[in-house]
Amino acid sequence: MPADADPEPAPAPAPAKRRRPATRKGRPTLTRELIAEAALEIAGDEGFPAVTMRRLAEELGVTVRALYRYVDERQEVVDLAAALFLSRWEVPPLDPGRWREGLRTYLEHQRALYRRHPRALLVSLDERVSPAGVHPNRLRNPEALLGLLRGAGLGARDALYVHSDLATRMFAFTLLVDHPADRGTAGDADATGALPDGWAAAHPGLDLPRLTEAAGLPAPTPDELFEELARSVLADITARLERASEPG
Incomplete structure (x- = not known):
């Protein structure tokens, strides 16, 4: 290149690849x-x-x-x-040798999930979910519960009954107890209030001595009712195990 010649321009850098912004x-x-x-x-x-x-x-x-x-x-x-x-329904491994603790763990995890998205529980009534919407947990966790119950000694029919009964109780508990309490309307017309405000006054001709008596008692808290639910389920399983062990 002659000494007085202009230097060749450097090649332009390749344009940077545009990235979609994170926000x-x-x-x-x-x-x-x-x-x-x-x-x-x-x-x-x-x-x-x-x-x-x-x-x-x-x-x-x-x-x-x-x-x-x-x-x-x-x-x-x-x-x-x-x-x-x-996908948020995570249940730790359940040990049939400690089935009481395992069942309580199962109930507590289920309650926490349902409280987070209570009205989503009604999806089976409101929508038709395609197989793509059925997360593996919907199959994996009931399988684990049935395995826990069978491992504890229940027969297949009893285990299935307990599973179905438990699902019904937890659905009802979430929608009638936890959900009203969490949104601040507990006692209006839910499972914790024996006689919601205004109901008796709207029907003055009714004789309601038992409901009136119950309304004067302290209403149980959601946690107290949940403990009663857990005790009831455990007692039912225990009774079924005892019947299964009886001779004949």
């Missing part, structure tokens, strides 16, 4: 996980019928059209939320 205006960018989380929060507070694409878009601060870049239809949102709900 936009202080919010995380939209993901299927965020959609599932928002849907579950709505369902847990208000039930799955409140989960609409428009409502989700409002909660997430996006357009409805943006949601459809991540999910094909509302059913997929329901499936994602149901799977997320069940």
Whole structure:
């Protein structure tokens, strides 16, 4: 190159590959996980019928059209939320040799999950969840409970009855006891109030001596009622084990 020639310009650096920002205006960018989380929060507070694409878009601060870049239809949102709900149902290993402690652990974990998203429990009434929305925990944990009961000595029929009875009790307990207490409406018209305010006054012609007497007693707390539920279940299992061990 001649001494007086201008040096060749250095090649321009390759443009940096653009990365999608982790946040936009202080919010995380939209993901299927965020959609599932928002849907579950709505369902847990208000039930799955409140989960609409428009409502989700409002909660997430996006357009409805943006949601459809991540999910094909509302059913997929329901499936994602149901799977997320069940993914949080974690139960430690259950030892049949310590079945009383194991059953209490199972109940406590179930109660904690249900209290977090109470109205999501009604998904089986409000929606039809596709197999994709059935998280493995929905199969794994009942299998573990049945294994605990069978290992403790119950027959297959008794174990299945206890499992079904337990599911019914926990659903009812969550919706009638824990949920009203957690939202501050306990005693209005739930399982902890014998005679909710105003009910007797609305029917002055009724003679209600037993309910009136019960209404004057201190209402049991949700924790006290839960302890009674656990004791009742344990007593039922114990009675079944004793009957199974009887000769003949």
